[in-house]
Amino acid sequence: MTARSVLKVLESRPVTEGAGVRLRRAFGHGETEQLDPFLMLDHFRSSHPRDYEAGFPFHPHRGIETVTYVLSGRMEHQDSLGNRGSIGPGDVQWMTAGSGILHQEMPRVTSEGLHGFQLWVNLPRAKKMMPPRYRDVRSADILSVGLGPGAIGRVIAGRLGDRSGPVKDLVVEVGLFEAELEAGARIAVPAPGGHSAFVYVFEGEGLIGGGGTRVGPRSTAVMGAGGMVELEAGKEGCRCLMAHGAPLNEPIAWGGPIVMNTKQELDEAFEELRLGTFIRPR
């Protein structure tokens, strides 16, 4: 399998989201042409309650999936499906908004602060209006896999070595892994040909791809075509999220938390929000 090279490196940038959460956007609107089906990746990390305590009060989603992965701290959630609970260190919430969901995500103030991610995966035209679905994955169900000397991975979705992630029956075929490498450790992770792929380095530095492009902390390597994604950790070691996904190749009409195929579908969604008919009866 050929090693993918790095098409481009996207630096994350500070943004304020929700009711005033200061986080870093790894990538988002206008940057995802080569990342289809991925739409957005946010990285929140702070030990100062003022940066995150305002949280993300009730807001709608339609046409996408939101994947929340907490590394430390705790996030309380509640939604229009009647789900209510919290996710803590190592847990994942895989939420398929489909035809529509209203939810809130409120961080709990803890001594360790809050550290985690939210990834948005687009849904194809045929599934945008599917019944919403919600999956809570506990840390204990996310298996670790050795990736070679000094390197370990966690498999959230897809296959890595002989391990499969606990999130199954995905609408869009996606692999999502976390990897932690000691200084100088090297890994090669398969990403099926034809899939889009990225590596978000959130700690340390990595030399990524066939050409060994240096990717610093809080930056995304957008990978070109090929089979494997190769990564060698810099002298501080490296922690990253790695993902691959089957592209949808469909038009995108993006209105904040709602992502459809056409402007008309977006207008309908916002009209339904005004009329109170956004949430479909089950």
Ligand code: CO
């Ligand atoms: Co949300």
